[in-house]
Amino acid sequence: MPDTNEAAASESSEAIALEAILNAQHPEKEAVALWARQNLSDPALLERDEGCEFWREGWNRCAEQGIQGSVISADFGGRELDLITAMLRFEGLGVGCEDAGLVFGLSAQIWTMQATLEKFGTGEQKGRWLPALASGAAIGAFAITEHEAGSDAFSIKTEATKVDGGYVLNGTKAFVTLAPVCDVIVVFTTTNPEVGRWGITGFLVDINTPGISVGPNRPKMGLRTTPFADVTFENCEVPQSARIGGEGSGAAIFSSAMESERAFLLAGSVGQLERHIAQTIQYANDRVQFGQPIGTFQSVSHEIADMKFAHETARLMLYKAAALQQRGEPSMMAAALAKLSASEAALAGAMSSIRVHGARGYVSEHGVERGLRDTVGGVIYGGSSGIQKNIIARLLGLPS
Ligand SMILES: Cc1cc2nc3c(=O)[nH]c(=O)nc-3n(C[C@H](O)[C@H](O)[C@H](O)COP(=O)(O)OP(=O)(O)OC[C@H]3O[C@@H](n4cnc5c(N)ncnc54)[C@H](O)[C@@H]3O)c2cc1C
Incomplete structure (x- = not known):
């Protein structure tokens, strides 16, 4: 049987879900939509879209509004919202913000990079990066795709070779959202190419680590206001403490x-x-x-x-x-x-x-x-x- 706290939490999440379904003008969504209309309407959007320009000012405004920190725990400077409320807020952002690239960039950071860090990061990794991500001071990217490994993600070739006290990373990641403006990156490698998915290992790496180079922003069809690029690791040494999870746990x-x-x-x-x-x-x-x-x-x-x-x-x-x-x-x-x-x-x-x-x-x-x-x-x-x-x-x- 679930304990009383669990049962109450489950009941309250059901109530929030039902309210979200029944009320298309949910106040949480409407409030963010209104805020976005007032604070994220950028007259330069047309030119930025043409020039593939990221809007850091808009990113910072979202951070001040608590968007990046929506689901980060309060211990690390976040708002610790339940997932349905967070969803409603993102819907509201989509309604009110015409810069779809900005909304996509925020979503990519929050639901891949931050989600991985919060769930699987060590206390030290979370303490260093989550408050900075929530406040907008840092931007995070998430990289698995390679030129020869797209849908077949577990065939990646970027290798992490174990050395004394850490690993050396070599390989190139492709189409990494936010890479040209990021401070930190979650990157998936293989520590044992012989065993396929069982050799995949994740790392959290400061983008300024020697041996990392970020390619130029690649102009694309849409979402042009969020940059993406290739990221190359060349004899990039990282300490063991940069690993996320155990060796071989990266696929999970x-x-x-x-x-x-x-x-x-x-x-x-x-x-x-x-x-x-x-x-x-x-x-x-x-x-x-x-x-x-x-x-x-x-x-x-x-x-x-x-x-x-x-x-x-x-x-x-x-x-x-x-x-x-x-x-x-x-x-x-x-x-x-x-x-x-x-x-x-x-x-x-x-x-x-x-x-x-x-x-x-x-x-x-x-x-x-x-x-x-x-x-x-x-x-x-x-x-x-x-x-x-x-x-x-x-x-x-x-x-x-
Ligand atoms: C806007 C954008 C942002 C991105 N951001 C990131 C990012 O931040 N980090 C990152 O790591 N990657 C990112 N990517 C890369 C993205 O994850 C890959 O593009 C995606 O996984 C597909 O890989 P691919 O492009 O190599 O296509 P492929 O895998 O080559 O697929 C091409 C076509 O073949 C089909 N196909 C392939 N295999 C199968 C199969 N087994 N069954 C049925 N159909 C199949 C696909 O459905 C598709 O239609 C981004 C891509 C885009 C477009």
């Missing part, structure tokens, strides 16, 4: 990070879709063709109804995954469904928005086309849609 640590990432990374995109729906409805009501608002044409109104259907489905799946993780229950299926549903809904919804806006959706100045570019990455990062379907099929008992 990475899988745990992925469950958190899949469940939560797209909460901001769900918020963005809510904003796109509102903008699209407004446009459909205002734009007149053939003497009537285009929203009176069924092909237009159904396009928007489809956006709403996909949005509501994704929202409910996110809360379910968050509620299961909050209760400490298995959430692999729920997290894969949430990631798949939220990323595909955001992408299809952004495309629908362009259809309804016609040429005004296609030109850059209104930002509608940016909405589409910003959503494409969602079906690739954190495990592509194909990989999420593999997970779902495997959990359904189909051969993998």
